[in-house]
Amino acid sequence: MYRIGQFVRQAYADYLGSQYSPREVYARSSAADRCLESVQLLLAGAYPPTTAKWQWNISTGAQLGSNWQPFPIYTYPAELIDNDTLLRVGHYCPKAKEAYNNNYLKSNRVMSLIKKETEFLDKLGKTVGRQLNDPVVIDNLRDTLTIEYSRKYFWSNHSMWPSSDDKAIVDKLNEMVSKFKKIKYSDQVLKKTGGGPLVKELVNNIKESINGTTSKPYNYKLYLYSTHDIKLSFLLSALNVWNDLLIPFGSSLIVELHQQLGAINGKGYFVRLYYYNETLDDNKVCPYLLKLPNCTSVDCPVDQFYSLTNSVIFNDWNR
Structure with missing residues (x-):
């Protein structure tokens, strides 16, 4: 995860700039220890405090203050971890619970595989x-x-x-x-309830970035979500880009928002996706470029992206 953080810093150096400010990153994690540890490692790799403004305890000669800086990480209370529908899948609504039992857990297809x-x-x-x-x-x-x-x-x-x-x-x-x-x-119900909340969050982030508004403490440059392999699988499935393979540890989906040069008045925006699943090139992070189905190219116009994701977004969990 530290190496992925270094990749983020290198790949997006021009966009992120040279301030290395913890105020430009929104980090949200599942309350699971491993998720919190993962996002801390990623942030350490992406945001070493290279400017004096963010360095600390330098006068003592300690090295930590010039190599690491603290970041706020938003999460859920540990005792309510399964209520975190954004980054967990443990809390099923009634309709999803029915689909989970009938269409997966006790389905003829699964039982046949086990019997075989x-x-x-x-x-x-x-x-x-x-x-x-x-x-x-x-x-x-x-x-x-x-x-x-x-x-x-x-x-x-x-x-x-x-x-x-x-x-x-x-x-x-x-x-x-x-x-x-x-x-x-x-399964369409499980895909919607499992991946829909995170898809909705991503869409809202994109819309707020385009409109110059925010529902969060700051206008961020970078949004990080540290979750579980099952949630990432549901997210990839909800976007119809899952490759049917098990998710390796440390895998990441990168969602980029671009605007065409010369475009004005909120026009010319498009979305680009990358998937990192241990694809190493000379020991460097090397993510795969993904193409969303029904988009004309890997650069998916934002209105088309909204249309393609609308079917998995919902507002009332209990329905």
């Missing part, structure tokens, strides 16, 4: 001490084993299974969960 792998799941379940007949439980196990495998914690070292199974099991679970999530994120 009964032998594999039964054997694995006995090893890990869990019954693996639920897509959520299977996904949680996949998440744990994937993290452990990436950190070189191999179950084969503890005689749980042969060394040849370490990667094979993780790959098999990733394949299964990818199919689960394709079913989940294609």
Whole structure:
């Protein structure tokens, strides 16, 4: 995340300028520790206090005050974390809860996928001490084993299974969960309730930037949202640009607002999207340029962007 922050500073140096002011960034995070830590790392990479105005404690000779500066990060109370509909998916409205249960959790398509792998799941379940007949439980196990495998914690070292199974099991679970999530994120109700609130926030930010107004404490240059892989998946799905692949750790969607040279009176604005999912070029951050469906080019006119996103935006959560 620190490296992504450095990319932001380098890629948008002309736009952000040389002030490195914490007042030009709006940072909003889920209350989960890892999300708060991620956005702090990104900000540290993007905004080292290079000007004396934002440096602190320099007289003591301490190095921290010339390399890091504090930023306000808006979030939710930890005890109400699942009520954060903007950056969490744990709080389902009644209609979404029904769709989640019927169209995903207990759907024939999901149950068929699980039944097809009964032998594999039964054997694995006995090893890990869990019954693996639920897509959520299977996904949680996949998440744990994937993290452990990436950190070189191999179950084969503890005689749980042969060394040849370490990667094979993780790959098999990733394949299964990818199919689960394709079913989940294609559901129109879940797509709307899962991705809609964040799409609405992005659209409002764009409109306020164009109009020169703000509903937030300052007129910001940069908006950062630190969330979870499931929320990012729903956002990409709501925008119809998800590639059906699992979201790697540290992935980011970058939404740029541009105005054509010479355009006036609020005209000539367009939106450009980039997706970073560990696409490294010589150890540098190298995001993919995305094209929104039904836009004539990767530079999507803002009115067209509003039209394409309108179907997933709603105002009354309880309806």
